[in-house]
Amino acid sequence: MARAALTREEVLEAAAALVRQHGPDALTMRKLAAELGTAVTSIYWHVGNRESLLDALVERTVADLDTIRPRGATPAERLVSVARALRRALRERPHLVAMVHERGLTERMFLPAQRALVHEAHAAGLRGARAARAVRAVQFQVVGYVLVERNRERAPAQSPAEEELWSGEDAESDDPLARALAAPIDTERLFVDSVRALVDGLLAGAPGDTGDGGVGRGPYSQ
Template identity: 35%
Template sequence: MRKARVSRETVLAAALALVDREGIAALSMRKLGAELGVEAMTLYYHVPNKDAVLDGLVNEVVSRIRVELEGPWREWTRAFAVSIRRELLAHPALLPLVATRPVLTPGGLDDVERIAAGLRGDGFSPSGALHMINVVATFVIGHTLAEAGSTPGHDEPDVAAAMEGLDPGTYPVLAEALRAGLGTPENHQERFDLALDSLLDGLAARLRSPE
């Protein structure tokens, strides 16, 4: 294998490609070195340890969430949530990592500070702004994990087949909802929109200072 030119950027790009292909559990410095055609020890010139790689992967997702803080706060906060979901759906194997690892890199913290400052300028207290960001991000990650996540090392159940086999005599309400097209995997977008809009309405009432 021809050796690639190694830098922090190429290490993280290779790590993302490896995780996309094999899952987060497969990530190791040895495998990452093989991905780049170098010995694992070479990687330590560019990233101090595996934790730095994991933090870098979280930052890769955060750095791609670009939202212009223009117009009403609710519109761009909603766009922030939609952007998180879009990036996670593009890299579903990262979901367990993003769900459990906080944003720690300077670049990621800069992005959080920018959104918090936007909320602060629109009537939220500092704590209210951070609560808004955390609650919205946690909701989106959880929703997307249920939508596109998987259990490492196990086959996923056939939800659609199980729902189609429900006995209307035993589960009349569920059966009626399914006949109306609710509760199916195809309804992820509808459920996401409903929950996000309700969440933003409720958070605004609780966290935003009255005008």
């Protein structure tokens, strides 16, 4: 059965998948053509040369982050939801995000998330410099957290491991604390807890503040 006509979007999706899995160095026109079961000339016809393809992938990545939509009943919940969505987006496409950064489009990539954060900061009653600080604080929290996660994931095996380093004595006789620090990290829950605490502090005293930050307290509510 003959293959249906190839589309530009199919080429970009296949190219993005290769970059996500193996990094940009693994993306060659020949390998991409093989993945799609087509001729190299067909790839060139749809996206131009390799540099044009990389540029198109960068533009596509920037556009992908424009799909972040706040969720939740209160501005605080929606601020947390934007942070969670941004973290997921960055973690799902690290190589593509690096390509965006290398082409000097990082600020443009973050603009849609910033706009969503601005809207929710305004809804919470923040204005001016205080709203700007809230937007930057949430953005930096997300980016910094993702960088720490990536660094931990790529680090060599640790010896002694974290679970071997903590004892009741090290934790000032707090055995439950020692056990918790020795346990595997629930990175999702830690992220949500840290963003909620940050948002609570940022919104404290704002006209729309309810006194508890207005953030739902379920461990993974969004």
